[in-house]
Amino acid sequence: MTTTMSDEELMAQVRSGVGEMLGLLFKRYQAPLFNFYLKLTGDRTVSEDLVQEVFLRVLKYRQTYRTETPFRAWMYQIARNARVDYLRRKKPETSWDPEMSPAVMPMDTAQQSQESALLHRALMLLPEDKREVLVLSRFQDLKYEEIAQLLGCEVGTVKTRVHRALQELREIYQQLPGRALRGKSSEGAGAWPGSGSLQ
Amino acid sequence: MARLRESAMKCEEMDELLPDYLKGKLNSDRAARVEEHISQCSQCRDEAELWKKLALLPEERPSESSRARFQAMLESYQEGRWEKQSLAAERQKFLGLGDLVRWLRTPSLSAGWACVLLLAGFFGGRYIDRDTTRDRQLAALQQELHQTSQLVAISLLRPQSSASERLQGVSWSTRVEGDPQVLDALQQTLRYDGSVDVRLAALDALKAYGQRPDVSRSMVDALGAEESPLVQVALIDVLVELRNTNAIETLRRLENAPDVNPSVRKRADLGIRQLS
Numbered sequence: 001m002t003t004t005m006s007d008e009e010l011m012a013q014v015r016s017g018v019g020e021m022l023g024l025l026f027k028r029y030q031a032p033l034f035n036f037y038l039k040l041t042g043d044r045t046v047s048e049d050l051v052q053e054v055f056l057r058v059l060k061y062r063q064t065y066r067t068e069t070p071f072r073a074w075m076y077q078i079a080r081n082a083r084v085d086y087l088r089r090k091k092p093e094t095s096w097d098p099e100m101s102p103a104v105m106p107m108d109t110a111q112q113s114q115e116s117a118l119l120h121r122a123l124m125l126l127p128e129d130k131r132e133v134l135v136l137s138r139f140q141d142l143k144y145e146e147i148a149q150l151l152g153c154e155v156g157t158v159k160t161r162v163h164r165a166l167q168e169l170r171e172i173y174q175q176l177p178g179r180a181l182r183g184k185s186s187e188g189a190g191a192w193p194g195s196g197s198l199q
Numbered sequence: 200m201a202r203l204r205e206s207a208m209k210c211e212e213m214d215e216l217l218p219d220y221l222k223g224k225l226n227s228d229r230a231a232r233v234e235e236h237i238s239q240c241s242q243c244r245d246e247a248e249l250w251k252k253l254a255l256l257p258e259e260r261p262s263e264s265s266r267a268r269f270q271a272m273l274e275s276y277q278e279g280r281w282e283k284q285s286l287a288a289e290r291q292k293f294l295g296l297g298d299l300v301r302w303l304r305t306p307s308l309s310a311g312w313a314c315v316l317l318l319a320g321f322f323g324g325r326y327i328d329r330d331t332t333r334d335r336q337l338a339a340l341q342q343e344l345h346q347t348s349q350l351v352a353i354s355l356l357r358p359q360s361s362a363s364e365r366l367q368g369v370s371w372s373t374r375v376e377g378d379p380q381v382l383d384a385l386q387q388t389l390r391y392d393g394s395v396d397v398r399l400a401a402l403d404a405l406k407a408y409g410q411r412p413d414v415s416r417s418m419v420d421a422l423g424a425e426e427s428p429l430v431q432v433a434l435i436d437v438l439v440e441l442r443n444t445n446a447i448e449t450l451r452r453l454e455n456a457p458d459v460n461p462s463v464r465k466r467a468d469l470g471i472r473q474l475s
Contacts, residue, residue: 026269034265038259039256047261048268051265052269055272056395059272060427064460064462086393116255158218163218163246167242167246170245
């Protein structure tokens with residue numbers, strides 16, 4: 001049935017005028033895109049608007065989609081452009097203020113929510129480009145190769161950028177009041193699993 | 200000391216290895232090397248720890264209304280609304296009576312009522328006072344109507360308005376032909392508005408004033424900054440139609456830009472030949 005169709009097949013249908021197929025793509029990517037924007041902007045309303053903008057553009061530029069291109073890469077390209085346009089048109093005075101951060105917290109234990117609030121703050125304090133590469137690699141589940149294609153650079157450069165972003169995030173995180181990463185983790189040095197997979 | 204130096208040297212290697220390790224992409228041999236380094240280097244360990252911790256950031260769910268918004272967008276598309284090259288039909292819609300009623304419920308209510316009252320006054324005046332003062336009153340009313348329309352157009356075109364309000368603003372702008380303030384607002388809209396629809400509508404409205412040097416210049420500027428292929432092509436069409444030779448340089452740049460849409464490149468190429 002239609003739900004087992006690949007993104008590329010669905011998009012090919014959209015391109016040939018079967019607009020309803022976009023609903024299935026929306027279902028697949030609404031939440032990932034929303035979370036992508038939310039982690040970049042920290043603003044739910046803006047994130048929802050941008051998601052709408054992405055699908056509007058997908059519809060409008062459907063003729064420029066080529067079936068041999070992975071849909072995801074094409075969509076994230078549109079998503080990045082939509083955000084660049086948004087930043088260009090937005091008034092600069094509405095920059096993110098960590099103190100005004102809305103409650104982007106999990107519903108788990110109090111300690112976890114405090115921890116995740118701090119992580120969120122640290123992430124928002126990271127410079128835009130670093131935050132983006134980290135969000136793309138950590139949360140959007142994109143391969144480094146895909147990110148390299150998206151950013152127009154070498155795979156090695158992406159890895160270096162991810163590492164630099166992580167280094168800076170660590171520095172910011174450790175400086176946040178109410179948090180000292182070092183004290184806890186250096187004791188647990190032996191706690192690393194034998195497997196290379198953390199995900 | 201030796202151990203410290205060894206650890207520092209390995210930190211550089213981590214640039215390539217750690218990101219792969221974190222994604223679970225290393226073979227066991229190399230993963231073991233990373234783990235050995237991590238056990239000695241607290242910074243890299245903290246970084247790996249932080250990567251893992253990022254999982255604590257929750258997956259957020261978009262609001263229920265966003266699905267409905269998407270459906271509305273899709274439906275309006277399927278009705279063929281966007282397939283229209285010209286926004287003339289769109290404008291007709293906004294000027295219809297049904298839309299006037301709907302429009303009265305928007306924040307621009309008071310301005311709308313002002314117009315209705317003015318029109319009532321205008322026609323009432325024609326019946327009651329057919330004599331000597333008629334022409335003068337008519338001129339005064341027209342003047343007021345012009346000012347009100349100008350006000351409505353400019354206030355609707357503000358970036359704070361919603362996309363449909365801005366679209367209405369463009370539609371209102373056509374009632375105050377050649378008003379410099381409104382033309383200015385339209386040029387701003389063409390250049391900076393976030394919606395492709397609104398930019399296209401603004402271009403459509405500005406076309407009539409394309410011979411004015413300021414409008415012609417701002418169209419060329421808009422083409423230089425525009426990223427939407429749809430608007431790019433529409434701009435080239437208009438600039439060619441207006442025989443604006445100042446656009447050639449921008450068209451050449453567009454033609455040679457590496458990331459430009461193929462259809463836009465083709466249209467730019469044709470445009471250069473049409474204008475030269």
